[in-house]
Amino acid sequence: MTRRNLTAVLVSVFFAANVFAASEVVDQTIAVVNGEPIFTSEFNAVLMPMIEQYKQTVPAAEQSDAKINELKDNVLNQKVDDTLLKQEVKKQKVKVSKKEIQEGVAQIKQRFANESEFAAELKKENMSVSAFEKKLEEQLAVMKLVRQTVDSKVKPPTEAEVKSFYDQVLIKMKGGVSGLSAEEDALAANLSVFLKRMSGEQVRIRQIFINSPKTATPEEAKAAQSRVSAVKKALQGGEGFAEAAGKYSEDAASKARNGDLGIVVKGDLLPEIDKKVFAMSVGDYTKEPIKTDTGYHFIRVEEKRASKDYSFDEVKSDIGELLYQNSARQAYANYIKDLRANANIKENKSW
Numbered sequence: 473m474t475r476r477n478l479t480a481v482l483v484s485v486f487f488a489a490n491v492f493a494a495s496e497v498v499d500q501t502i503a504v505v506n507g508e509p510i511f512t513s514e515f516n517a518v519l520m521p522m523i524e525q526y527k528q529t530v531p532a533a534e535q536s537d538a539k540i541n542e543l544k545d546n547v548l549n550q551k552v553d554d555t556l557l558k559q560e561v562k563k564q565k566v567k568v569s570k571k572e573i574q575e576g577v578a579q580i581k582q583r584f585a586n587e588s589e590f591a592a593e594l595k596k597e598n599m600s601v602s603a604f605e606k607k608l609e610e611q612l613a614v615m616k617l618v619r620q621t622v623d624s625k626v627k628p629p630t631e632a633e634v635k636s637f638y639d640q641v642l643i644k645m646k647g648g649v650s651g652l653s654a655e656e657d658a659l660a661a662n663l664s665v666f667l668k669r670m671s672g673e674q675v676r677i678r679q680i681f682i683n684s685p686k687t688a689t690p691e692e693a694k695a696a697q698s699r700v701s702a703v704k705k706a707l708q709g710g711e712g713f714a715e716a717a718g719k720y721s722e723d724a725a726s727k728a729r730n731g732d733l734g735i736v737v738k739g740d741l742l743p744e745i746d747k748k749v750f751a752m753s754v755g756d757y758t759k760e761p762i763k764t765d766t767g768y769h770f771i772r773v774e775e776k777r778a779s780k781d782y783s784f785d786e787v788k789s790d791i792g793e794l795l796y797q798n799s800a801r802q803a804y805a806n807y808i809k810d811l812r813a814n815a816n817i818k819e820n821k822s823w
Contacts, residue, residue, distance in 0.1 A: 503548060503819045505555040510548075519547045541823045548821060554614075556811040561613045566620070568612045576608050622803050629795045634788050637795060641667065659798055663791070667782060673738040674777040675749055678713055678731035680770035681723040682761065700761060700768050713757055713772045722767070735777070745769060 501509040522543050527535065584590040594604055629637075637660065640650040644664035650657050680703055684696035699720070706716045717731025726733055738750055745762050749771055752758075757772035 501820060503552055503817065503821075505552055506559055506816050508555055508559065510551050510555060515547060515551055518551070519544060522547065544821070544823055548819065552812075552817060552819075553808050556808070556815055557614045557617065558610060560811060561610070561617050564617060564621075566613045566617045568609050568616065572612055573605055573609050576612050577605060580608070618804065618807075622807050623800070626796065626800045626803050629792055629799075631788065631792075634792045634795060635784060638784050638788065638791055641791075655798075655802075659794070663794065667787070669737045669740070671779055671781055673750060673779045674735050675738075675773055676735050676775035677733050677749060678717055678757075678772045678774060679723065679726055679733050680713070680717045680721045680731055680761075681726070681766075682720075682768040682770075683722045684767040686765050696767065703761075703770060704759075707757070707759075707770070713770075731772075732774075735775075738779075745771065749773060 500512045502512050502515045503510040523540060526539070526543065530539075581587070581590050584593065594601065599607075637652075637656070640652055640656075641660045641664050643650050644657075644660050645668055650660055652660055682696055682699050682703065684693055688696065699722075703716060703720045706720065707713065714730035714732075718727060721727040721731055723731075736749075739746060741749060742764055744764060748758065748762055752771075752773045754773050754776055758770055761768035761770045763769075
């Protein structure tokens with residue numbers, strides 16, 4: 473695993489959310505940071521898409537004002553942090569070269585199919601090329617600031633430190649109690665869950681799915697049965713499973729891959745599917761589909777992998793990276809905390 477610098481982890485979110493945000497001066501302010509206002513237009517440019525996504529992805533019955541207020545708090549906190557970072561850039565006189573800006577522009581353009589699509593996005597956001605480059609320069613300067621003041625202080629863990637943490641993960645995997653701090657213990661717990669999954673028995677499977685939910689009307693259920701019969705006839709007639717999945721499956725995501733669901737770990741699938749699949753041999757498929765609350769599943773086992781234990785040497789690189797990133801996040805959080813402690817921040821939020 474290649475080490476990513478701290479800014480790629482912590483600053484890129486701010487950069488992505490704001491590099492195309494249009495500048496719009498309004499009378500009202502949502503906060504003032506060391507005498508510098510944060511306008512409601514800047515705040516809303518980030519907040520509104522998040523609220524829209526929240527409303528689209530969370531069932532209406534589960535939505536709450538408390539959650540929306542939490543989103544508002546998170547956005548405001550991020551805007552304050554961003555402002556503090558930009559102010560520190562000026563204080564430390566961090567400079568960005570023209571070459572760095574050009575390279576940054578080139579990287580952004582790679583996200584678009586062509587120059588025309590990039591230009592269309594600028595036009596959509598009512599932003600000129602020069603204004604875009606200025607915004608990019610600001611963000612690159614922030615990234616450089618964090619590299620200089622935070623990255624340089626974060627040291628990779630020694631092999632002994634990684635081994636000590638690995639031993640605590642093994643204790644967590646066996647249900648024991650580690651001697652770690654609360655934050656490191658949570659990290660070890662998450663890693664123990666991951667290693668348990670990766671150590672378990674695995675299969676690679678294909679699926680042909682026929683949609684037939686519990687709420688289906690009798691007519692819809694009958695139509696689904698007809699489609700199931702068509703799949704059975706195709707498979708019994710010698711049509712390849714992958715080919716049939718690409719033709720008949722009603723799961724759009726896996727259908728595009730001829731039914732390939734990739735590697736799954738024992739326990740990840742629905743119980744009724746899991747029990748059947750892990751008892752099958754490679755090359756077998758369910759002649760009768762497995763019925764669940766969502767529909768009918770024809771499953772073919774493409775590959776089986778026995779359970780295994782991972783040695784320290786096999787995972788030490790990844791664990792070292794995990795510990796480094798955790799230290800980087802802590803260092804960045806402490807840096808922001810110090811900036812806030814020495815700042816004059818006034819918030820005018822109304823929720």
